[in-house]
Amino acid sequence: MMKRGYHHGNLRQALVDAALQLIRDKGPTGFTLSEAAKQAGVTPAAVYRHFDGREDLIAECARQGFLIFSDLMQYAYDNGQPSALAAFEASGRAYLAFARKHPGHYIAMFESGVSLNRTPELAAAAAGAREVLERAAADLSRHIPPEKRPPATMFSAHIWALSHGVVELFARGAPGAGSPFQPEDLLESGIGIYLRGLGLIPPDG
Structure with missing residues (x-):
C-alpha cells in the first residue's frame, strides 16, 4: 500500500499538517519527528528528505x-x-x-x-x-x-x-x-x- 504522504503527492505538506496537529495536542516540544512521520503515514527516514530536525x-x-x-x-x-x-x-x-x-x-x-x-x-x-x-x-x-x-x-x-x-x-x-x-x-x-x-x-x- 502506498504511504499516505506520497499518495497525497506532497509529503512535505503532509508532514507540516501532521506537526500542526501534534503541536495543538502536545505542544511544540511534546512530539518527535517519528510521531510526525507516523501521523503523516511515512517512515521516519522520509522526514529527513525535507527537514533536518x-x-x-x-x-x-x-x-x-x-x-x-x-x-x-x-x-x-x-x-x-x-x-x-x-x-x-x-x-x-x-x-x-x-x-x-x-x-x-x-x-x-x-x-x-x-x-x-x-x-x-x-x-x-x-x-x-x-x-x-x-x-x-x-x-x-x-x-x-x-x-x-x-x-x-x-x-x-x-x-x-x-x-x-x-x-x-x-x-x-x-x-x-x-x-x-x-x-x-x-x-x-x-x-x-x-x-x-x-x-x-x-x-x-
Whole structure:
C-alpha cells in the first residue's frame, strides 16, 4: 500500500499538517519527528528528505502561519474602512480570530522557541506580517505633523503586544483565565485608550 504522504503527492505538506496537529495536542516540544512521520503515514527516514530536525519542521509551520496571518490582517484592514481607526481595530480583531482558528500555527509562531531567523523564508514571512500592522499604523497617524508623529514601528509594536496579551490571557480558553469582558471588547478599548494617549485619535473618538 502506498504511504499516505506520497499518495497525497506532497509529503512535505503532509508532514507540516501532521506537526500542526501534534503541536495543538502536545505542544511544540511534546512530539518527535517519528510521531510526525507516523501521523503523516511515512517512515521516519522520509522526514529527513525535507527537514533536518523537529525545529526545522516547526519553523515551516511558523512560516506558513505568518503568511496566513498577514493575509488575514491585510484583508481585515482593507475591509475595515471607512475610517483608519475602524480598519486598525479590525486588524486587531483579526489577530484574535487567527489565534482561535489556527492554534497550531499560532503556537509555532509565538510559543515554540524557534528563532524567527532560523530560515530566511521564516524571517521574511514574519517581517511581512509586521509590515502589515506598520502600514496600518502609518495610515492612522498621517494627520499628525511629522515632527510630532510617533514612529509607526513603535506604536504598531505596542498594539501587537497588547493583542498578544489579550490572546494569551483571555482568548485561548486557558483554565482560570476567564474575563468579565469579551476579548474583542478588551482589545478594542485598550487600543482606544492607547491611541488617545498618543494623540492619534481625539478624546471623543
